[in-house]
Amino acid sequence: MKSAAHDSRNVRDYILSLAAAGRYHFASAEVRRALGVSADAAKLAVNRLAKQRLVASPARGFYVIVPPEYRALGCLPAEQFIPALMNRLKLPYYAGLLTAAQYHGAAHQRPQEFQVVVESTRRPIVCGAVRVSFIRRARASKVPVQNINTPRGELLVSTPEATALDLVGYEARVGGLDQVATILSELAERIDAQKLAEAADTAPLPWAQRLGYLLELAGAAERTAPLKAYVSEHAKQWTALAPGSPRAQAARREDWKLHVNAEVETEL
Numbered sequence: 491m492k493s494a495a496h497d498s499r500n501v502r503d504y505i506l507s508l509a510a511a512g513r514y515h516f517a518s519a520e521v522r523r524a525l526g527v528s529a530d531a532a533k534l535a536v537n538r539l540a541k542q543r544l545v546a547s548p549a550r551g552f553y554v555i556v557p558p559e560y561r562a563l564g565c566l567p568a569e570q571f572i573p574a575l576m577n578r579l580k581l582p583y584y585a586g587l588l589t590a591a592q593y594h595g596a597a598h599q600r601p602q603e604f605q606v607v608v609e610s611t612r613r614p615i616v617c618g619a620v621r622v623s624f625i626r627r628a629r630a631s632k633v634p635v636q637n638i639n640t641p642r643g644e645l646l647v648s649t650p651e652a653t654a655l656d657l658v659g660y661e662a663r664v665g666g667l668d669q670v671a672t673i674l675s676e677l678a679e680r681i682d683a684q685k686l687a688e689a690a691d692t693a694p695l696p697w698a699q700r701l702g703y704l705l706e707l708a709g710a711a712e713r714t715a716p717l718k719a720y721v722s723e724h725a726k727q728w729t730a731l732a733p734g735s736p737r738a739q740a741a742r743r744e745d746w747k748l749h750v751n752a753e754v755e756t757e758l
Contacts, residue, residue, distance in 0.1 A: 500525050501535040505545060505555050514555045514566060514642055515574040548617040549575055556618075564618020568604035570642040572622065576608075582631035583608050584646040585638075588664050588673075590653040593638050596677035605663070607633070607648070607656065625660055632692045634685070650680035651689040658704060659697040667732060671704050672756040678710035687716035695721070696729035699746045703731060707754060721746060 504524050508516055521532040536553060539545045545553045546565040552575055554566040565571075569585070576583040585593070588601035603614075603621040609630045615622035627633070634652045637644040648656060654677055657670045664670060690698040698721050702714045725747045730737045732752035740751035 500527075501532070501539060502544070505539070509555050509557070512642075514557070515571055516553050516555075517578065518551045518553070546617050548615050548620070548622070549579075552578060554617075563620060565620040566617075566642070568606075568615075568620050568622045569638075569640045569645050572604070572606060573643055573645055576606075581608055581610070584630065584633060584635045584648050586633075586648045586653060586656050587625065587660060588657075590648045591657065591673050591677060593647050594650050594653060594677055594680050596650075596653075596673050596680070623663075625656075625663060627656070627659075629692060634689050634692070649685065649689065650677055651682060651686040652692070653677065654681060654686065654701055654705070655689055655693045655697050658701045659693060667704070667752055667754045668757060671708050671754050674701075674704055674710065675708035675756050678705060678708060678713055681705075681710070681713050683713045683716050686713065687720045690717060690720050695725055696733075699725060699729050699748050700731055703743055703746050703748050703750065704754065708756060718745060 501521055504521065505516065518532055518536065521536060522529055525532065536545060540547065543556060543561050543564060546556050547553050548565065548571055554571045556564070556566060560566055572583070572585070584607050585605065586607040587605040588597055589605040591597040592601060603623045605623055605625060607625045607627050607630050609626065609628065611626050612624040614624065634649040635646045636649050638647045654674060657664055657673060661667055661670050698717055702717050702721060705711065705714050728747045728749060730749045730751050735751050737749035737751040740749040743750055
């Protein structure tokens with residue numbers, strides 16, 4: 491009869507062979523098939539390696555191989571396993587909000603969590619010191635994205651234009667309107683005005699109304715002309731800059747159909 495230690499050695503050899511081939515993730519079912527052991531034996535063997543910090547499990551049944559340079563982290567960085575995990579789950583996704591802003595050179599401080607946009611509600615991931623939060627957005631699969639190269643493959647990231655819209659749409663998830671305006675002032679040089687108007691068609695209209703005003707406030711009025719034309723054509727209702735705040739005494743911006751019911755300042 492095989493011992494647990496024997497199974498662990500076999501699993502260790504198996505994951506080393508995966509890593510040598512440039513693959514740093516695997517599923518528990520793959521271990522069972524590769525070694526011809528039971529589900530319980532595979533789980534026990536993998537758990538022994540996890541205690542040695544050689545592997546980690548960001549999601550049930552899904553494991554990552556942790557190379558020496560990431561042992562202190564206790565997991566692979568999120569960008570290096572999220573594409574494989576989302577592919578395994580067959581979920582459309584993209585890295586967005588503060589995470590995307592960082593990839594576009596516009597986050598003046600490193601996000602404390604890796605933010606992923608998906609179409610359904612998902613619980614956050616905690617894997618060692620790695621934190622992944624999921625933001626639910628309808629029609630996430632329609633949002634413009636681009637590929638970013640990582641050490642383990644390609645990661646889907648929202649384009650600068652789509653990132654700007656998401657920052658406004660989920661301002662509470664990124665630190666408020668002041669933080670949004672600050673990031674927009676850094677992101678603006680990456681934004682293509684025409685692509686911004688096209689991206690707006692995938693988002694709720696109030697996001698475009700708020701974004702246009704905030705871009706002007708951030709000194710990027712030259713990026714807003716097509717967006718303003720889009721809003722002028724489609725916006726039939728006024729919206730508030732700060733949702734949920736009083737708007738009775740707020741200034742009005744006719745061009746954006748916007749109640750400016752909050753004072754916004756950039757931190758730069």
